[in-house]
Amino acid sequence: MQPIISISKVSKTYATGQQALNNVDLEIRQGEIFGLLGPNGAGKTTLIGVVCGIVNPTSGTVTVGGYDIQRDWRAARAMIGLVPQELTNNAFDSVIGTVRFSRGVFGKPPDPARLRRVLEDLALWDRRDSRVMTLSGGMKRRMLIAKALAHDPQVLFLDEPTAGVDVELRQSMWQAVRRLRDAGVTIILTTHYIEEAELMADRIGVIHRGEIVVVDDKSALMQRLGRKQLTLELQAPLAELPPALAARGLTLAASGRELVYTYDAQAEASGIAGLLSDLEDAGIGFRDLRTTQSSLEDIFVDLVREK
Amino acid sequence: MNLHAIRAIYLYEMARTRRTILQSIVAPVVTTSLYFVVFGAAIGTRIAEIEGVAYGAFIVPGLVMLMLLTQSVSNASFGIFMPRFTGTFYEILSAPVSAFEIVIGYVGAASTKSIILGLIILVTASLFVPLRIAHPGWMIAFLVLTAVTFSLLGFVIGIWADGFEQLQFVPLLVITPLTFLGGTFYSIHVLPPAWQTVTLFNPVVYLVSGFRWSFYEIADVHVGVSLAMTATFLLAGLVAVWWIFKTGYRLKA
Incomplete structure (x- = not known):
């Protein structure tokens, strides 16, 4: 089967001279939960940034759903939803307003019913008219997920989704992630919490100092190296x-x-x-x-x- | 063309205007009214007519320009600076939306806002002084061109700025002085010849002069020159924005 994301020989050296990615090859299979594991500063966020079009790679190619992210960038990006690591938000805006904005910039026509389902799934519907700044940390995290899902992406990136999230919320978040996977969404999550990858992922890739050290099925990896x-x-x-x-x-x-x-x-x-x-x-x-x-x-x- | 994206950005920015209506609409109207009270009614009656136009009426186009320039710059710069500052700009960078579409959304909203403001100020002014608009079509054309041009400039500033200080720097320390010295409150013909020449390097002179011509058919420079200069500024703004997105300057790592 054709991989949904294909990363080939991608390197990134920042203007500061810091090499964040070194000749990375990685394929993500359609419908899987892929855990990208690595210590802080390993290059996880940079790799996601390259695929999502936020970081310009120094060299290498990436295709998403067969679309080259440089040549067919519109088609490639329309498939992707990104939940960033930082809890960034438009503090003064309402929850529904910011989610509506996300759907629009990704080129989808307004669909209030769809947005309602997304917010309900993430237990945010009751807070739809609240200003973002009044939300708790966990709610802000869920709001970022709602924003990423607002345009019905086929690939979802979760960059350190559980940083600063309590145990109960973490579990409900994992349930939401599994529901998405069941609905056919491919999920790539980065984490430095190994238990998370162990709990959630079908396959695991380990990145260290900008290089992919190993990629394997979770169970095979654990058996092979266990x-x-x-x-x-x-x-x-x-x-x-x-x-x-x-x-x-x-x-x-x-x-x-x-x-x-x-x-x-x-x-x-x-x-x-x-x-x-x-x-x-x-x-x-x-x-x-x-x-x-x-x-x-x-x-x-x-x-x-x-x- | 990602029309949904343009619409989303535009509506989002207009919603921001509605949220901050006091600061974005009411404050400039109050400020302008104060100018009319002081320069129009209080001092203006003691100033002779300028080229056959009562002083109070003479300053109206200049005041509208002053507000149009400062508000266009600050609206547009703030609109693009805030997502960069809070970090939410990642979303737009990762969206299937082109630089051109982003600019239409942000600059379109900022110009709409300042055009509405300009018109409100005109209506306010008509309560204080007798207004006459000789060429309404040209008046609107100058209004729109100037609003778009300076919203583009604001957009560039919003991307260039590292912090709030730089964001305020251009409107307060560049645009406002240039506007005051650009014939807003006087005809540049009252200046000594040497200063008249110096003043011609001030881009605002061409904007104010052309705009005033559309009201009273009096101008410091020929209206054709005003129009050409305004178009040049617009082009310069477009080139700057094109370059920013081409290189990813301050946007992408």
Whole structure:
């Protein structure tokens, strides 16, 4: 299937000489939620800016829905909705006024019924006549989403959508995002909260210092790079590890009451079977065991460190 | 042509005018009325007629121009500066709307506002002094051309300005002095010959002179010259705006 966004060899060097993007290649599939993950200053916002026409790339090409963002910029931009990171707003305007404006500048005829649905979905309809400056932070964030959705975009960029948003609102925001995805909207969200990408995304790309470090399905990425940890709760605490077990890379934890074994979930042989028989041979009994998979956070830290 | 976008920008800006009606319409009308009370009624009766026109009536076109110039510049500069200042301009930059359409929206709204203002001031003036408009068509033409030209200038200032100080700088320290020295309250023929020549470098002279000609058929420079100069200023404004969007100056990184 043709990707809905195709970014090819895009670089951006700002007038200050700072290189924000370095030869970025990235394809976004139609209908997916793509998580673009990276630390602050990695180039996430610059990359979004290039696709949306706010930042001029130094080199490279981008197509959206098959339209080149330079040559067929009108068609490309009409497909995109952007929710910026900053809570920018026209403080003195009304909610409905600013959302109506957004629909208009994106070239869509007025449609009060459509705007009403958008505002209702984001629980803003009751505040439609309020001045933007009187809204709470969470409401302003939702208003920016309403603005981005006012022209029925097929691609939605959410740049750090949950910065400064409380847990409850975050969840309702994610529900809204899932509803959009179900309606066929492709969603690209940037975040430096790994849990968010882990929770929401179908695929994840990691960007660091202006380069895409890895792109993969979320589960594949976690499996590929994920390490698992086996923890055994011992029946009786151990003062020290028998030499045979220490050689397997085991460590003692919880004052000798637990044994911890770290292994690669993707390796041919995890070594667990051998470990367990060694334990039996050594006469060490255990009451319980649990395994934990490393989070995207750990994966991410590893990736960035490798670079 | 993204007509919906032009409409959206235009209506948005006009709504801003309605929200700030006191500052945008009432204040200039009050200011102008004060000029008429002071220069027209109080002092004007002691000043001789200028080229056959009572002083109070003579200053009307100049006063309308003064308001038209300052209001066009400040409306248009504010209209484009605010979205840049608050950061909401990202939306327009990312929208399928061309530079030309953006300019039509913003400059169109700013000029509409100052044209309405100019007409209100004319009506106000007619309450104080007997007005005669010899060439209403030309009067409207000068009004519209000047409003558009100076709204374009305001647009450029709004993009150039880094802060509110620069935003105020041009209307207060450039436009107002040039207007006062541009024959608003006097005919430049009363000046010594050397100063008459210097005054000809003041662009406002051509605007005021042409505008006054459409009322009383008296002019400091030939009306054709006024028209040509006004058209030149308009062209200069268009080129500046074209260059801004071409290069992304102060708009895009």
